[in-house]
Amino acid sequence: MKILHINQSDETGGAAVAAVRLLEALRNHGAEAEMLVLEGGSDDSAIHSMVKNKWSRILRKVKFAAEVFSFVPFEKNSRQRFAFSSGRFGYDISENPLVKQADVLHLHWINQGFLSLNDLNKLIHTGKPIVWTLHDTWAFTGGCHYPGTCGGFTSTCGNCPLLKSPGSNDLSALQHLRKEKMYANASITFVGCSNWMKQMADRSSLVRKDLKHSVRHVFNTIDTELFKPADKGKVRAELGLPVDKKLLLFGAANTTDPRKGTIHLLRALKHLNARDPNLKNELELMAFGKNIDAFAHELPFVMHPFHTVKSQERMVHLYQAADLFVLPSMQDNLPNTVVESMSAGVPVVGFDIGGVPEMIMHQENGFLTAPGEWKDLAEGIIYVLGNGTVLGENARKFAESHFAPDAVARKYVDIYQSVAGG
Structure with a gap:
């Protein structure tokens, strides 16, 4: 069984660190796993970067800027600019050879110009089972990465406190509706890194409305032989x-x-x-x-x-x-x-x-x-x-x-086998 992990980076951010550690744990466990990232810095042969030359780096910067500035007219506070992702710009990776070869697609953090909502929809339409590790709440909200005290994601979103002009049909409500339509026929298994995240996903209307969308809980892993006490x-x-x-x-x-x-x-x-x-x-x-x-x-x-x-x-x-x-x-x-x-x-x-x-x-x-x-x-x-x-x-x-690598890897292998019918 071939597993393809998909994350915006292999270096930047907590999700990248957690995803790479899981990839290593799975490979050491014997799983056939690789990773596709937008721009990588690793020399690991199992990690494949889409940005490989000067022009692709320029394109990445353009898409990132377009994604960020497309939200500026909606933002309430520039300090919270990255607390909400609109998913407008990204890359269509549905025809990527690694995607085509994979039996299971494992999503991690895909924002800031990597995958747009349209690109995500194309992945869903490949028909391949998707496992999505929830490093934040974006997958099941109208756009926020952490809702704070807002419970809008349990219904239809709207009246988003992060937006300059909140309303019943604001950007968060529209994106929530788009995700609802996208997820309707999708085979997605969400995995919360914490039980707290799992419980929030369970409360989300985007997850509740379709029994295909189960939510599991698996801790992140770490190399306990590297991160250990010393003198x-x-x-x-x-x-x-x-x-x-x-x-x-x-x-x-x-x-x-x-x-x-x-x-x-x-x-x-x-x-x-x-x-x-x-x-x-x-x-x-x-x-x-x-x-x-x-x-x-x-x-x-x-x-x-x-x-x-x-x-x-x-x-x-x-x-x-x-x-x-x-x-x-x-x-x-x-x-x-x-x-x-x-x-x-x-x-x-x-x-x-x-x-x-x-x-x-x-x-x-x-x-x-x-x-x-x-x-x-x-x-x-x-x-x-x-x-x-x-x-x-x-x-x-x-x-x-x-957090031991082998124990976490076994739990994910069980999930892969259950979603792929193996």
Whole structure:
């Protein structure tokens, strides 16, 4: 059975990381799996990039710009420009040899100029069974990637809070209707990375209206032999970090994305500093991701910046050097940062949102608090620093039992066999 994974990238974004890890796990398990991406940076022979030369790169940029700017007349707030995808521009891959050869098409994240709604419809009309891992909610909403408190996706969408002129027949309602018509005769099996995402998909009218659309739940996988605990002193020395400090780690693809909650982390750290100014001599912050310099001047503690980390080995070392990872996200599915941190034996302090409580057991392998409660987030930091050894050991055990590559690969193979009738 040939499985083709389809994702916008093999490098950029959490979905890309999760998809590539799953591809590797499936191939190591013996599955015949390959991946098609719009533009790739990997030298893996199983990953095929559509962008291969100067002109195809120019075309990719044009389609990306067209997709983004087509939404500008509808957007309510430019800061949330990428919170909604209209799916107007993309590539028709239905005639691609890899698609034609595949027995099952496995979709991941397909937005920002990769697959338009028309392109998705053409894939559906190939008649091939589709498995779609839900890295966010776009597949079953009128266009948003995270609905927040909006429940419109459970009916017909419309009156979208992300749009400048919300109404019963706004862009979200029209796109919801298009998807409803597209999905009507489609064979799609959705897979939530978290049970939280699965439950939202189950509530979606786009899924409920057709019994063909089942929803499963499978955690993302990780190489637990790569992301594992190590001697902190040795790793810190290699990274040029202090060996005698408590080090907090924070990071995201884009740290200024409001959804990532950087403002709550800043408030928590300022609260800790006000409560005990001597913590400046004991506590420091490691940060990675885009735009970390934007908040550095507000920090009451020394920050060690790592910016965008492209090397997986270096990312492993950051976790291994840390005493804890802080996740102040207000909306998230199954963050790779939590999976990676736990596998490295580093406990996580975070808000009780999305799929996070499915991984973090309060005061057992980390610390959970109510969303937005930054004072409690600060208390969680202190608690974990005082109980880090036991919490870290429990985090590692959880990762080994839930994220191990072979176990995740087996679950997906079972899904492939069920949808392909094999």
